[in-house]
Amino acid sequence: MDLLEDDDEFEEFEIDQGMHRFVSVPLFCSFVADDPEWDDKEEGNEAVQQWEDDWDDDDVNDDFSLQLRKELESNSSKN
């Protein structure tokens, strides 16, 4: 077990967003507590919109399909 690194470890959120009761600027740290960007809007981050579930179409005009067609046709001519 490599204790030295873990790429998948979640980075600490430095800002106590959503915990306003306790929010303050620590004396010794340089970050700011005020974070207007993170307003936790309902629609969320842009990454939430970047998915497709209608990709499974009937299109067989891509290169892969064209080659597959050629292959299958050469087969059928052999048989």
Next chain:
Amino acid sequence: MAAYLSMGEAHRRIADYLSRVADSISSSDGAALASLLAVSFAQSSAPLSDALSAFPDFPRLAADRYPHLSDLLTPLLRAIHSHSLRRFADAYSSFEKAANAFLQEFRNWETPWAMEAMHTVALEIRLLAEKADRELATSGKNPDKLQAAGSFLMKVFGALAVKGPKRIGALYVTCQLFKIYFRLGTVHLCRSVIRSIETARNFEFEDFPVKDKVTYMYYTGRLEVFNENFLVADQKLTYALTHCNPQYESNLRRILKFLIPVKLSIGVLPRITLLERYNLLEYADVVTSLKRGDLRLLRQALERHEDQFLKSGVYLVLEKLELQVYQRLVKKIHIIQRQKEPAKAHQIKLEVVVKALKWLEIDMDVDEVECIMACLIYKNLIKGYFAHKSKVLVLSKQDPFPKLNGKPV
């Protein structure tokens, strides 16, 4: 290098630090206390570290001035001192003593005014334990501090996860525990804290701070990936993605690293722009292989990034995409056949599939292909039946290739 420091000046600095800790406690100033307990922010406490080196009798100073706080202050000074000398195992041991004393005090305070300080202690003890274990491992000793930090944090969790105003701070500690358990490979220990968080009657999960909810959903989402509960994993990781502070790009990337295989397994593909944007191109060929029905490409992609996928624990999830790729390939064969000979399109000779696979450099005989097709039918990826004798797969005329529509295979 520390400049020469007079005893008087060293004494003054230590006394100043001690009085600031004591004042922050007597005035219930949680933020001030939190920053004073952040021992690993070395640059901030450098003047204090120099003073501790110049004034070795500092433990007595703490005990004399603040006898009622000496259980906290003495080991705290020792921890800061050892940390500045980069003796991390010593620093950890002292800090753990201070942390226990602090927890004792914290339990007695009725209001959660010191929550930020408690959280600082929770974070610090984990970070110190990691440094200590690194040091212990290098010198051939048993690195057991992170585990000890986990035990301490369970005590903190116990003090917070109770009815009352302190509960709001419990999720942060839960997340620190997750980080420890994932690092140590003891994720089964997450279960009892999760149960305690999720079965609470008097506290709504939504009332926890956003940053803690996001972290919690990331880790519990990953656990669901390991357990192959892809629907729940999808929910949790999507929650994390939606609510994550967009400024934390590296965390968005981490969430996506697990959400992408989960989405793939329920038939939803990420756009290539997403993979580019977050530098997750190791998934690009996997996505293309699904779109094409290109089994060879899937296998190549898995082989090329094997170490990476195994390390994150998503390899098995991706390997299972094979069935979807087979489905896509058979569908393409069907469409090509339909264009040529519509009347016979719903009959697929297994031999044709064998040929297609051979073209993809995958060696399989008719029996093996029949086996795979049986599996696809069983998993409802293909609707149809076999004409076993004639070695033909007969497709249903209605919706022969059902879409997953967000359901796992």
